[in-house]
Every structure is written in C-alpha cells, then in structure tokens.
Amino acid sequence: MNASRPVTADSCPAIAVEGLTHRYGSRTALDQLQLTIERGELFAIVGPNGGGKTTLFRLLSTLIRPQAGDAKILGHSLRTSSAEIRPHIGVVFQAPSVDRKLTVGENIRYQAHLYGLTGVALQSRLAIVLEQFGLTDRQHDFVEKLSGGLRRRVELAKGLVHQPTILLLDEPSTGLDPGARSDLWQILRSLVVNHRVTVVLTTHYLDEAAGADRVAILSQGKLMGVDTPEALCRSVGGDAVLMETPRPDELAATIRRQLSLSATVMDGIVRLEVPDGHTWVSRLVELSPGSIQSIRVGKPTLEDVFIARTGHRFWQVEEQSHG
C-alpha cells in the first residue's frame, strides 16, 4: 500500500500457516496447525478459552517466534522476515493499548510516529482514520471520557493508521455491549469491502463468528474445521432436534434402540441431527408419552458444528486438561 514498500506478489495468500506448533512446557497450545487465509477475507478464528487463539495471534503478530513450523505473511516467513512483515500488519490486542490520559488524536499520532509517519503524511492519515471511525469531533477528548465502544474505535484507528494490508484483532468484542459489537462488525466489514484490508480476528462468540466470510474452529490447539459458516453448518447435516426430559439417558437410549438414530445427551438435553427434523417430532413425542417436556427443531448453528467435530459443548472444553 505504501509506495516505498516492496510489492508483494498478489497471488500469495494473506497468511499461510504451515505446521505451526507451540508448547508452554508440556502443554501444547498449538498442534501442527495448517491454515490459509486469502486476501480480502473477514476471517474469524473461534474457539473456547484455552483453544490456542491468543498463541496463534501472538505468533502471527510477530510477538513470539515459532518453535516448530512457520507461517508466511504476504509471502514473508515469520521465522526469517519479521521486520518485513511488521509494516504490513496492524494489531489490536485484547488488553487495551490506548493511553487514557491522552486525547484521541494524541493516541493515534503517537502510534503513527512509531511507524515513521510525520508532517503532512501524518496529518493526512490522522484526518482519514478519525473520519473513518467517526472520531473527528472527539479527537480532542481524553480517552478516559469515552465509552467502551468508542475506545475500541480508537484502538482500531491506531491499528490502521499506517495502512496495513492485514488487520489482526484479538477478541475485539470482549467487553462491548451488543450495540457496540454490531457497530464494530460493520466497521470491519467496511474495511474489507471498501479498503480491501484482510481482517483476521479471534473470538469466543460463536454467534458473531457466523458473520465472517470464513471461520476456523480451534480447540485444544487443533484445527477442527475451516470453511464458510454456511458450509460448516451444512456439514452437520439436516436439522438439530433438542429435547428436554427428566430422564435424558433413558430417552436417548430408547431413540437409539427404536429409531436407530444416534441420539446423545449433553448438559441434560437429548439431541440428534436428522434431515427434515419437523417430520420426526410426533414420532419422538409418541415414543415416550408424557416424558418430553419440550422439543425444538432448528438449523444447525456453529455450536452444533463444534459439538459434531469435537464431541464437546463449546463451553465445556476449557474445563478439560490439555495433553
């Protein structure tokens, strides 16, 4: 984007992760990860706490060096070329990096200095990002006076002031109310569509990951699936049928025995995936008269994908130990 930078071949992906493995002592945080992120994608890396998202994020943002494997960012190796990579990436960390005692404008200006921007070029970029994030009339306000959503916008403006090709965001929605989360996603989508920035974010909100172009599911350091949200959900097959009953194990066993369907019990709820779920409702209810308190039929969600791929509920995984 910057004329002084070497032009990178447009054909190479934004990010190509090639067998990245990372261990903290005996704990494997990332296990031979393979993943390609194309340019101009809004890409979500989703996973429960401890899944390895932050470790991957720290590797991709050149904060830590790969122990095994590599990743190419716009064709540059993380192992050998982190200095070449840095100008091309903008990073928004999970922990706030804005200085609350400085104004919005000062925060962005200091960040721009770190990337060597000065004078007219700096003023021009400052004006552009302030406008882009609806902060022009707040530029003289102290950050400590802003709402959480506006502060997050200042973080984004800082991350983009040097015009990176790739924006990495670690859990950007954490702590935001639903309105601010929705604003944030609109901004991210606009960056992709109008400015062709590749946006890669981590999240543990499955519902918001469904708004990305593609989703990678990371659990216990392993990639459990990567595709568009629609394709991932289709891969579960049919509809998800969920039943509440006082004796879930008994009902699941009856369904397996009498209907030859693979019913499972998770968190006390009997669940199964079948094509045309609505056609099964009366048969299921008649199977065990009076025992089903409620029955729900719905299209599979990313949570269903997670269950199908890992055998666990999303929020259970963090309680399990890692190998």
Ligand SMILES: Nc1ncnc2c1ncn2[C@@H]1O[C@H](COP(=O)(O)OP(=O)(O)OP(=O)(O)O)[C@@H](O)[C@H]1O
């Ligand atoms: N500095 C560290 N020392 C030891 N173990 C660590 C360290 N950082 C992470 N881990 C472990 O590595 C695994 C992956 O952690 P990581 O923070 O990458 O996951 P995450 O998906 O980002 O989780 P969260 O959503 O909670 O931030 C976890 O088991 C975690 O306990």
